[in-house]
Amino acid sequence: MNVPTATVSRLIVYLRVLDSLASAGKSRTSSEYLGNEAQVSPFQVRKDLAYFGRFGTRGIGYDVAELGQRIRTILGLGRSWNTCIVGLGRLGQALVDYPGFGPQKEFHLVALFDTDSAKIGKCFGGLAVRHNWELPQAVAELNIQLGMIAVPASSAQEVATALVQAGIRGILNFAPAVIEVPLHVFVEKTDVSAALERLTFYLSAAQADRRPAP
Amino acid sequence: MNVPTATVSRLIVYLRVLDSLASAGKSRTSSEYLGNEAQVSPFQVRKDLAYFGRFGTRGIGYDVAELGQRIRTILGLGRSWNTCIVGLGRLGQALVDYPGFGPQKEFHLVALFDTDSAKIGKCFGGLAVRHNWELPQAVAELNIQLGMIAVPASSAQEVATALVQAGIRGILNFAPAVIEVPLHVFVEKTDVSAALERLTFYLSAAQADRRPAP
DNA sequence: TAGATTGTTAATCGATTAACAATC
DNA sequence: TAGATTGTTAATCGATTAACAATC
Numbered sequence: 001m002n003v004p005t006a007t008v009s010r011l012i013v014y015l016r017v018l019d020s021l022a023s024a025g026k027s028r029t030s031s032e033y034l035g036n037e038a039q040v041s042p043f044q045v046r047k048d049l050a051y052f053g054r055f056g057t058r059g060i061g062y063d064v065a066e067l068g069q070r071i072r073t074i075l076g077l078g079r080s081w082n083t084c085i086v087g088l089g090r091l092g093q094a095l096v097d098y099p100g101f102g103p104q105k106e107f108h109l110v111a112l113f114d115t116d117s118a119k120i121g122k123c124f125g126g127l128a129v130r131h132n133w134e135l136p137q138a139v140a141e142l143n144i145q146l147g148m149i150a151v152p153a154s155s156a157q158e159v160a161t162a163l164v165q166a167g168i169r170g171i172l173n174f175a176p177a178v179i180e181v182p183l184h185v186f187v188e189k190t191d192v193s194a195a196l197e198r199l200t201f202y203l204s205a206a207q208a209d210r211r212p213a214p
Numbered sequence: 215m216n217v218p219t220a221t222v223s224r225l226i227v228y229l230r231v232l233d234s235l236a237s238a239g240k241s242r243t244s245s246e247y248l249g250n251e252a253q254v255s256p257f258q259v260r261k262d263l264a265y266f267g268r269f270g271t272r273g274i275g276y277d278v279a280e281l282g283q284r285i286r287t288i289l290g291l292g293r294s295w296n297t298c299i300v301g302l303g304r305l306g307q308a309l310v311d312y313p314g315f316g317p318q319k320e321f322h323l324v325a326l327f328d329t330d331s332a333k334i335g336k337c338f339g340g341l342a343v344r345h346n347w348e349l350p351q352a353v354a355e356l357n358i359q360l361g362m363i364a365v366p367a368s369s370a371q372e373v374a375t376a377l378v379q380a381g382i383r384g385i386l387n388f389a390p391a392v393i394e395v396p397l398h399v400f401v402e403k404t405d406v407s408a409a410l411e412r413l414t415f416y417l418s419a420a421q422a423d424r425r426p427a428p
Numbered sequence: 429t430a431g432a433t434t435g436t437t438a439a440t441c442g443a444t445t446a447a448c449a450a451t452c
Numbered sequence: 453t454a455g456a457t458t459g460t461t462a463a464t465c466g467a468t469t470a471a472c473a474a475t476c
Contacts, residue, residue: 002466004466004467004468005412006467006468007467008412008415008416009408009412011415012407012408012411012412013392016367016390016391030432030433030434031433031434032433037392038392039392039394040468041468041469041470042433042434043468043469043470043471044468044469046433046434046435046436047435047436047467047468047469049434049435050434050435050436054434054435055434056433056434056435057433057434057475057476058432058433058434058435058474058475058476059431059432059433059434059474059475059476060432060433060434060475060476061432061433061434062434074415074418075411075414075415075418076411076414076415076417076418077411077414081410081414083410090308090311091308093308094304094305094307094308095406097304098406100406100407100410106414107410145417146410146413146414146417153230169417170413170414170416170417171413172406172409172410172413176230177230178227178251178252178253180253186413186416186417188409188410188412188413189409190404190405190406190409191404192309192312192314192386192404193226193314194223194226195386195402195403195404196295196297196314196321196360196386196402197226197289197290197291198219198222198223198226198402199360199384199385199386199400199402200289200290200291200295200320200360200384201222201225201288201289201290202222202384202400203290203359203360203383203384203400204288204289204290216442218442218443218444220443220444221443244456244457244458245457245458246457254444255444255445255446256457256458257444257445257446257447258444258445260457260458260459260460261443261444261445261459261460263458263459264458264459264460268458268459269458269459270457270458270459271451271452271457271458272450272451272452272456272457272458272459273450273451273452273455273456273457273458274452274456274457274458275456275457275458276458
């Protein structure tokens with residue numbers, strides 16, 4: 001049974017809805033409510049959850065705290081993940097301040113890398129920048145599991161290869177480039193240019209009648 | 215005929231490949247080459263292009279410059295787009311420096327908005343921050359077509375509503391929140407937390423045997 | 429019990445893959 | 453002409469939607 005990528009993305013949204021329900025002091029919810037908030041059908045919510053088991057009570061609905069906890073576990077958020085950033089240009093520096101990093105959070109920023117000698121040794125967010133060639137050693141010593149690529153497109157592949165060789169299996173690629181990795185490595189991408197260009201596609205007069213799939 | 219969202223994303227990748235071919239001085243290419251670079255099948259490349267017309271020559275392939283130009287037009291990149299940023303926290307400030315903004319580029323940053331009185335009037339990238347309530351006037355006067363939301367999740371919906379009321383029809387949402395807009399408005403999202411969480415899902419031991427759809 | 433809402437199976441829809449005829 | 457490669461139609465695959473039986 002293969003879980004669709006879209007299902008994983010939606011689980012993340014459901015979890016946020018559950019978290020805000022919990023903050024609001026609610027203890028019970030339904031596939032209908034979750035669907036409304038996530039802008040998907042109740043069918044979709046139940047189908048998505050069904051990939052992973054049974055989480056609710058027929059006739060009653062879901063327990064907010066319990067479902068939240070179980071989705072958290074499914075998403076691998078029950079533990080902490082050591083993360084590094086490669087490339088400390090403007091984007092890399094901005095990522096250091098990403099609010100998802102913190103002692104109470106799942107993601108810990110533990111190392112910074114660059115190849116620019118002017119940057120090596122500089123500190124950002126309390127971490128000194130190391131040279132890329134320290135990657136293998138640092139990944140092993142600091143037990144780094146995730147790498148963020150914040151270098152120009154032209155060196156993204158090189159950095160990805162170095163991360164993989166150092167033993168990293170999860171990469172978040174911010175460079176506007178397709179990177180090639182072995183099958184056991186997972187890559188996610190976040191690309192501002194591409195997002196803007198999708199917008200202009202849909203806004204363009206010629207495509208005014210075309211809507212993105214829901 | 216409805217164009218799949220995935221097709222639009224792939225066109226963007228093909229365009230990048232074509233641009234780098236052009237830089238390398240190549241004048242001709244094939245669906246096989248484009249597919250290799252974009253990590254999709256040659257079938258997929260031809261099918262994607264077929265949504266928009268005929269671009270190649272049987273037996274020969276595609277002209278790099280011409281196909282690039284035509285994809286650019288399809289994506290609405292033949293013109294320029296005035297853009298604003300709402301929210302000048304760390305993320306908003308980093309976006310000001312986004313290299314896709316520039317006089318030679320398709321995207322022009324023309325206004326900044328925030329509600330924090332400590333930020334109003336401050337300059338970033340040569341632009342003074344205005345109060346959100348200037349949105350309607352500024353959108354009209356500066357002919358702003360695109361808005362980037364860089365505020366916390368808790369105020370994302372409010373800002374989206376304000377952007378829509380000001381007349382903006384294309385929104386790039388960086389806040390980790392689902393926003394609701396009228397049908398004629400397009401929303402793209404870029405969400406670092408969600409990308410990281412998809413990675414941890416796939417990396418988690420329990421899901422180690424599950425691969426994302428290609 | 430009756431009403432509500434889940435979990436699951438079946439039907440539909442859409443996208444991807446494959447095959448091949450067209451043609452340079 | 454023969455080889456190459458597109459454009460397009462057909463087949464397959466997968467995801468979404470719908471329906472409904474299970475059950476609290």
